[in-house]
Amino acid sequence: MSQFVLSKLFACYVFVAGIALAGFFLWSHQQLALQHEKVTQQLESYFLNVLEMPAEEQNIALDSVMLGVELSSKNGSPISLVSLENSEGAKLVYWGENSDSVSANIESFYLADKLGNQYQLHISFSDSTLAGFVYHHFLPVLGLLSFQLALLLLTLRILINRSLDGVFSGFMRELSVINLRHPEPLQADAFLGQFAEYRQMLASVNRVILSLARSREELSDINEELETRIHDKTAVLEERNEELLELNKQLSVIANTDALTQVYNRTRFDVLFKEHVAIATRRHTPLSILLVDLDDFKKVNDQHGHQVGDQVLKHAARVIQHIALEDGIVARWGGEEFAVLLPYFDLSMAEEKAERLRAEMANAVFEQQAIKVTASIGVAQLCMQETASQLLKRADDALYDAKGGGRNRVIIAYLENSHTQLEIDDLQAGEFIEVFDVALEPSQDEPEASQKLLT
Numbered sequence: 332m333s334q335f336v337l338s339k340l341f342a343c344y345v346f347v348a349g350i351a352l353a354g355f356f357l358w359s360h361q362q363l364a365l366q367h368e369k370v371t372q373q374l375e376s377y378f379l380n381v382l383e384m385p386a387e388e389q390n391i392a393l394d395s396v397m398l399g400v401e402l403s404s405k406n407g408s409p410i411s412l413v414s415l416e417n418s419e420g421a422k423l424v425y426w427g428e429n430s431d432s433v434s435a436n437i438e439s440f441y442l443a444d445k446l447g448n449q450y451q452l453h454i455s456f457s458d459s460t461l462a463g464f465v466y467h468h469f470l471p472v473l474g475l476l477s478f479q480l481a482l483l484l485l486t487l488r489i490l491i492n493r494s495l496d497g498v499f500s501g502f503m504r505e506l507s508v509i510n511l512r513h514p515e516p517l518q519a520d521a522f523l524g525q526f527a528e529y530r531q532m533l534a535s536v537n538r539v540i541l542s543l544a545r546s547r548e549e550l551s552d553i554n555e556e557l558e559t560r561i562h563d564k565t566a567v568l569e570e571r572n573e574e575l576l577e578l579n580k581q582l583s584v585i586a587n588t589d590a591l592t593q594v595y596n597r598t599r600f601d602v603l604f605k606e607h608v609a610i611a612t613r614r615h616t617p618l619s620i621l622l623v624d625l626d627d628f629k630k631v632n633d634q635h636g637h638q639v640g641d642q643v644l645k646h647a648a649r650v651i652q653h654i655a656l657e658d659g660i661v662a663r664w665g666g667e668e669f670a671v672l673l674p675y676f677d678l679s680m681a682e683e684k685a686e687r688l689r690a691e692m693a694n695a696v697f698e699q700q701a702i703k704v705t706a707s708i709g710v711a712q713l714c715m716q717e718t719a720s721q722l723l724k725r726a727d728d729a730l731y732d733a734k735g736g737g738r739n740r741v742i743i744a745y746l747e748n749s750h751t752q753l754e755i756d757d758l759q760a761g762e763f764i765e766v767f768d769v770a771l772e773p774s775q776d777e778p779e780a781s782q783k784l785l786t
């Protein structure tokens with residue numbers, strides 16, 4: 332049942348209870364009046380009967396009437412005074428103790444006997460006043476009032492409990508709809524707004540909400556400012572990062588490139604060489620290496636000076652790079668010596684490449700001084716189970732042989748027990764192509780270095 336219905340019911344209850352109480356008193360007084368009238372009529376009738384008796388019987392009869400009055404007063408009708416006077420005012424009968432206190436309620440009745448003699452009868456009832464009524468009907472009145480009071484207290488208790496419950500639950504319901512991201516003051520509920528506790532709580536919460544909204548606005552401003560700052564800082568950082576990346580690239584190129592000739596340096600070549608040996612071993616693909624040494628380079632230095640020697644070295648590197656093209660990885664091995672790694676090149680292909688290189692070098696003319704330099708080249712192909720250093724050693728031996736054989740020549744490194752050439756020659760055509768179809772996984776630095784050399 333809602334609080335609204337309960338409060339209306341309570342109002343009805345108070346109204347009906349008031350009417351019932353008033354009705355009870357009115358009805359009681361009416362009943363008393365009827366009772367008094369009946370008793371009065373009886374007394375009048377008794378006294379008339381007695382007065383019509385012979386004189387000698389009257390006293391006895393009057394005594395018996397008064398005894399009846401006394402008994403009646405004690406047993407039910409609360410008569411407090413009865414007196415009978417003749418026309419001269421002489422009292423024939425008088426019964427009652429505190430006639431003064433009840434004098435206001437004394438009613439008088441006039442009697443006449445058969446002989447026409449006039450008499451005045453006075454009767455007073457002790458319960459005809461409110462105090463007397465309450466005194467004589469103490470228990471019923473007390474019971475009724477207690478019942479009314481208990482009912483009133485019970486109703487009030489239910490109403491108060493339900494009201495507080497309603498206020499609390501209604502308030503919690505209001506709280507649950509607060510949007511903390513966009514706080515707005517809560518509107519008072521039409522019904523709950525009747526309760527002062529609810530209104531007080533609502534006002535407190537609305538104060539908190541307003542302060543939240545203010546804080547939120549302040550936070551939003553701070554946030555905006557911070558975002559702008561972060562954005563600016565990020566832009567600067569990104570710029571710096573790009574610069575660093577570029578510097579890193581340059582550093583990487585510097586670290587991996589020979590400063591004079593701009594081909595790979597020895598350190599980088601060692602890494603690439605080992606990687607390609609590992610790939611070729613794993614995939615059973617051919618891999619060859621050329622070791623290229625300029626002939627009598629000391630003479631160039633001696634005759635034209637060290638600086639011209641440098642220019643010749645740079646030019647020689649470009650010639651080697653041009654011949655190797657994208658097939659090979661070129662590095663300066665040290666001094667006037669270069670290495671060319673040729674992945675997927677078997678010995679005959681490598682030999683052909685070496686021969687072309689040697690011829691190109693022999694025909695090339697360096698600098699204005701028309702310096703001519705030749706090169707000796709040692710060629711080797713990776714054998715089964717061979718390590719990088721073993722392969723290198725064989726190529727170096729071949730180069731040594733080329734020098735010993737008169738320079739400006741290509742020497743192929745064969746192994747007496749090598750299965751390399753044999754195995755590759757034995758490969759079926761299909762197998763060979765298949766081997767070549769395996770894509771090389773080039774090092775990321777390769778294209779960069781190659782491009783540098785070509786430009």
Ligand SMILES: Nc1nc2c(ncn2[C@@H]2O[C@H](COP(=O)(O)OP(=O)(O)OP(=O)(O)O)[C@@H](O)[C@H]2O)c(=O)[nH]1
Binds near residue numbers: 625628637667
């Ligand atoms: N200009 C210049 N010369 C260099 C450089 N590195 C090494 N050399 C010179 O290269 C020459 C190599 O001399 P050698 O080892 O005798 O070899 P070679 O004179 O070429 O004789 P063979 O190799 O036997 O044909 C030395 O004179 C070195 O000074 C360099 O970076 N720049």
